[in-house]
Amino acid sequence: MLDKTTDGIESSRGLTFVRQSHPRPVDANERTRLLENPGFGRVFTDHMVTIRYNEADGWHDARVEPRAPFQMDASSAVLHYAQEIFEGMKAYRLADGGTALFRPEANARRFRSSARRMAMAELPEELFLDSIRELVRADIDWIPTIPGGSLYLRPFMIASEVFLGVKPSSEYLYAVIASSVGAYFKGGAPAVTLWVSEEYTRAAPGGTGAAKCGGNYATSLVAQAEAIRQGCDQVLFLDAAERRWIEELGGMNIFFVFDDGSLATPPLTGTILPGITRDSIITMARDMGLTVREEPYAIDQCRADAESGRLREAFACGTAAVVAPIGQMKMRSGDFMIGSGGPGQTTQRMLAALTNIQRGNAPDPHGWLDRLD
Numbered sequence: 001m002l003d004k005t006t007d008g009i010e011s012s013r014g015l016t017f018v019r020q021s022h023p024r025p026v027d028a029n030e031r032t033r034l035l036e037n038p039g040f041g042r043v044f045t046d047h048m049v050t051i052r053y054n055e056a057d058g059w060h061d062a063r064v065e066p067r068a069p070f071q072m073d074a075s076s077a078v079l080h081y082a083q084e085i086f087e088g089m090k091a092y093r094l095a096d097g098g099t100a101l102f103r104p105e106a107n108a109r110r111f112r113s114s115a116r117r118m119a120m121a122e123l124p125e126e127l128f129l130d131s132i133r134e135l136v137r138a139d140i141d142w143i144p145t146i147p148g149g150s151l152y153l154r155p156f157m158i159a160s161e162v163f164l165g166v167k168p169s170s171e172y173l174y175a176v177i178a179s180s181v182g183a184y185f186k187g188g189a190p191a192v193t194l195w196v197s198e199e200y201t202r203a204a205p206g207g208t209g210a211a212k213c214g215g216n217y218a219t220s221l222v223a224q225a226e227a228i229r230q231g232c233d234q235v236l237f238l239d240a241a242e243r244r245w246i247e248e249l250g251g252m253n254i255f256f257v258f259d260d261g262s263l264a265t266p267p268l269t270g271t272i273l274p275g276i277t278r279d280s281i282i283t284m285a286r287d288m289g290l291t292v293r294e295e296p297y298a299i300d301q302c303r304a305d306a307e308s309g310r311l312r313e314a315f316a317c318g319t320a321a322v323v324a325p326i327g328q329m330k331m332r333s334g335d336f337m338i339g340s341g342g343p344g345q346t347t348q349r350m351l352a353a354l355t356n357i358q359r360g361n362a363p364d365p366h367g368w369l370d371r372l373d
């Protein structure tokens with residue numbers, strides 16, 4: 001497996017993209033109409049990127065082509081054993097009219113580590129970055145100009161070998177699609193309510209919790225459905241061993257803000273997805289002179305701290321929603337409110353600080369923006 005991976009990286013150096021423009025792109029007026037209120041994940045652009053991998057040729061056949069259905073054999077490995085990984089990132093229109101990605105090299109690195117965990121071929125980071133830039137350039141007119149709008153990019157990779165044996169696939173299809181999206185929460189972020197899942201867990205030690213693989217989402221859906229039935233917005237998962245330590249939401253990391261102004265978030269022990277938003281917030285908060293602890297936090301302690309007033313705020317974070325205030329938690333043993341139940345000051349400060357960097361409205365001391373023009 002290692003040798004094959006190395007081959008893949010070597011043979012991909014200098015891979016050039018074949019560019020094939022869409023013969024019938026969406027009409028400009030229709031696109032303008034779609035971009036006025038795109039929602040999330042429903043409006044797709046004209047093009048996609050595909051790159052193939054096999055053991056003989058390594059990474060090859062890189063294309064920017066019209067977005068179209070895949071032709072796929074019913075025996076393709078991904079359809080049976082779920083060897084699949086993905087990423088989520090955004091291209092932003094900047095205040096000065098330019099376009100930028102946010103920390104894309106972090107997504108490239110995480111995509112490789114997800115691949116390693118799922119025994120898949122590792123896409124070289126430069127090729128990942130090239131693929132993203134190629135697609136954004138091809139579909140640059142699809143970046144919405146509405147407040148909070150962006151072009152959501154979805155790189156993913158599937159096991160494409162036609163074989164029913166249970167083993168790592170010898171062939172992969174990597175692709176990138178793009179979706180024009182509006183602000184995740186219209187009119188500012190409302191506080192969400194979390195259902196604390198005491199029955200289902202998301203990830204176990206030694207499992208795939210730190211990999212961005214579709215399977216993690218598949219197993220979280222029954223818990224998310226339970227959260228909705230309980231009148232909540234999202235599910236909060238506890239650790240698999242003790243059902244005691246707070247881990248994260250189905251697709252977002254979590255932060256807590258205390259009465260002494262400090263922040264805390266669960267540590268990356270292998271069962272939590274290492275969010276790029278999480279990492280950015282830790283860095284920004286420390287830049288502001290705030291204390292941030294990466295430490296385990298028990299749900300009982302969380303409830304006690306919320307009731308005593310020591311815990312003032314909580315928020316979830318991720319690329320899609322950026323920062324989502326948490327107003328309330330519900331669990332079998334009862335409900336409790338966090339702070340006032342509405343968006344807290346530090347939460348709003350973090351949201352503003354991050355979006356200001358992403359939109360080019362504030363200095364970028366860590367060089368997080370990757371400008372395309």
Ligand SMILES: *Cc1c(COP(=O)(O)O)cnc(C)c1O
Nearest residue numbers: 251252253273275276277318319
């Ligand atoms: C993608 C994801 C996150 C957030 O990661 P970002 O890089 O901040 O977008 C958090 N938790 C899970 C389970 C995820 O899949």
